[in-house]
Amino acid sequence: MSEQLDRRNFLKMGGAVLAAGTAGLTGSAIAAGKAKSAAVATGMKAALPPAKGPRLVIVGGGTSGLTIAKYAKKEYPKFDVVLVEKRDMYSSCFSSNLWYSGVIDLEFLADHSFLDAARNNGYLYFNATVTGLDRTSRTLATSEGDIQYDFLVIAPGISYDYARIGVKDPGAQAALRQTFPGGFISPTEHVTIRRKVQEFEGGVFVQTVPSGNYRCLPGPYERACMIASVFKKNRIKGKVLVLDANADITIKAAGFHAAFNELYKGIIEYKPSSEVTGIDLEKRTLKTEFDTIKFDDAAIYSNIRASTLIEHLGLMDPKSAQKEARISQLHYNLIGDERVYVTGDSRPHPYSKSANTSNTEGKYVAKVLAARAQGKDIAWYSPRTICYSMVSADPLEAISVDAGYVLNKEGTAIGGFSPDTKLFENRDGAKGKATLEWARGMYRDMFEA
Ligand SMILES: Cc1cc2nc3c(=O)[nH]c(=O)nc-3n(C[C@H](O)[C@H](O)[C@H](O)COP(=O)(O)OP(=O)(O)OC[C@H]3O[C@@H](n4cnc5c(N)ncnc54)[C@H](O)[C@@H]3O)c2cc1C
The missing domain is CATH 3.50.50.60 (FAD/NAD(P)-binding domain)
Structure with a gap:
């Protein structure tokens, strides 16, 4: 579809x-x-x-x-x-x-x-x-x-813009990045998050989604699926709480909602319109406009900037x-x-x-x-945004988007998506395999002759 x-x-x-x-x-x-x-x-x-x-x-x-x-x-x-x-x-x-x-x-x-x-x-x-x-x-x-x-x-x-989620003090920003890294910039953050996921013993694992044009729109939702698949497989008594600053999932919404509800019911909880406005690292609490949320571990993806x-x-x-x-x-x-x-x-x-x-x-x-x-x-001429998101780890299943762009009427700036832009939101094994093939193709293109 x-x-x-x-x-x-x-x-x-x-x-x-x-x-x-x-x-x-x-x-x-x-x-x-x-x-x-x-x-x-x-x-x-x-x-x-x-x-x-x-x-x-x-x-x-x-x-x-x-x-x-x-x-x-x-x-x-x-x-x-x-x-x-x-x-x-x-x-x-x-x-x-x-x-x-x-x-x-x-x-x-x-x-x-x-x-x-x-x-x-x-x-x-x-x-x-x-x-x-x-x-x-x-x-x-x-x-x-x-x-x-x-x-x-x-x-x-990119760099993180922690001030946009209410963390303005440079010391607090450094502590936040060290304790609950977002995992959207450097490999050392990935190593930390993997350890957190593997060692998680239960409770609430928060994944935040910022507002604005953040890096890799589907990335935080794909990550929620991958973490939830570990909890499901290892029978961890815990949930992934996705706190989204946006009113709904920003891309491939139908595909991600289906995965959350059908594959990870009771493991992923999705909360839209939940912009983070402050964090207490000691107490492990996050503030949004309406709530104070207690968590056990987290990947805090703040707003980004160039x-x-x-x-x-x-x-x-x-x-x-x-x-x-x-x-x-x-x-x-x-x-x-x-x-x-x-x-x-x-x-x-x-x-x-x-x-x-x-x-x-x-x-x-x-x-x-x-x-x-x-x-x-x-x-x-337009670049192409082809982006696969793995929603199931076993069996491998993914969803994807293939987008191009057109100029505005004056021909001076980007005006919108090209008419051939399509979403593929029915998860299946073919797209699961294609997710890995796409990445291998990228490495070949960047590193080989
Ligand atoms: C978790 C995650 C999942 C993602 N999933 C996908 C996906 O499925 N599909 C997809 O298409 N994209 C995905 N992306 C997004 C993609 O990785 C980035 O959008 C893309 O790599 C951006 O490329 P870039 O060259 O602009 O930045 P980067 O790849 O970040 O490269 C910037 C480079 O500049 C170097 N640098 C910075 N400052 C200096 C300096 N002062 N001196 C020298 N060097 C410097 C850095 O070390 C870095 O190597 C994902 C990203 C993340 C984090």
């Missing part, structure tokens, strides 16, 4: 951000020459060979950065590509929910090497943390020295509710600077913040960069 996604659904998925993104397009341009640099260069040169062609530096070896590094080199072999990534071990965020229920092992997520990706695809992996940017001299400052660029892509992902790096480097749109970058929705360059691009989940577009979106968008941005390096331009 499939269902067309309509404009109402589109607005639910990303409409709030659409307004901010469009505003950014019409605002006055920041002249590249007047670029505000976030930090002075270190003065130490990064240990890199001299560039053999126009140097394209990419920040962030996630789905977006890895895709662009590979495909920009393919599109324009003269590019001298350097991927700057602060992690020295890759492990994917996507598919991590499946690890909690034993559908996959850790190797599935982490047996992928930045070194191999770079060697297989003719670019350099530079293990460093970006700390500053001077757009006037085209210098990127990193913990391992300065890098000159001809073109720069910044794809650092990576703090975007703000730190002076690339943030001050009008953006999620502090996303001030870029052209069509070409991804910073408004007024065609040398600097922001992609992936730090973008202001009302797209679903997902790996498939970042991957297909990355291939388009690679073409934009190749064209611009040769003084040309290309026509916009």
